[in-house]
Amino acid sequence: MPVPASGRDRAYAYLKDTYLADPECQGRFINEQEIADRIGVSRTPIREALFQLSAEDLVQLIPKRGAYVAPLTGREIRELMELRGMVERHAAGSVLAAGAAPLDAMRAALAEQHALCSGDRGREFIDWDQRFHFALVEAAGNDMLSKLYSGLRARQVRAGVVALFSTPDRHRAVLREHEEIVRALADGDTGAAHRAITGHLDSTLRVLLDS
Incomplete structure (x- = not known):
């Protein structure tokens, strides 16, 4: 049987392939709780996924404000x-x-x-x-x-x-x-x-x- 995807993997896949691919997300901060509710995980795997996406330069982590999706330059x-x-x-x-x-x-x-x-x-x-x-x-x-x-x-x-x-x-x-x-x-x-x-x-x- 296939191994179920972890919460972090699910969060990462959703954010990268669905959320960040939406032009409407540009110029916005990501609501961690909203994303967690959408895919049925806690906020911890959302944060872990955001750290990974930040390392890939797909989001910017701004202290005390959260993850920001900068418009493409x-x-x-x-x-x-x-x-x-x-x-x-x-x-x-x-x-x-x-x-x-x-x-x-x-x-x-x-x-x-x-x-x-x-x-x-x-x-x-x-x-x-x-x-x-x-x-x-x-x-x-x-x-x-x-x-x-x-x-x-x-x-x-x-x-x-x-x-x-x-x-x-x-x-x-x-x-x-x-x-x-x-x-x-x-x-x-x-x-x-x-x-x-x-x-x-x-x-x-x-x-x-x-x-």
Whole structure:
């Protein structure tokens, strides 16, 4: 039988993957009791999780005030997109060299995004956006690279949701950019895949810096 997750692990997973990924949490202090009540643990594992998140620079622990979620700065956004570009372009080259482009998984994620393009379902759209990109990175077969990329999730989701609602019709632009990436991978064209990835991330960066 699987070992049940500890209270600290549950708190850490919830805070990192759900709470901190919400753009609405930016610029706020975290209410420890509220989070504890939501996931059914005491405040002690919440504090332990916040210490870990502070070590990862995802929250700031301010004496006598608590854990603060600072908005992403322009520099952080630029560095995030730069790091994503390095990882994703490397992954594209690796999967094409190995003849292992994850086209089925990426097309499935893209289909889900098409279905979510209308209506107020931006967070779900961005969740599938993450699956689209992670499918490419994971297919490269480098576990350390996949773990590094997974560690960017909270920042990526928060930035993605902000970008989605900052510009009219951003959903459609994302779909077109994703289709270009898939097309280049399907054609086995590494240069085109690199350009498509760079173009997509540059487009997102411009939207975020203008928001």
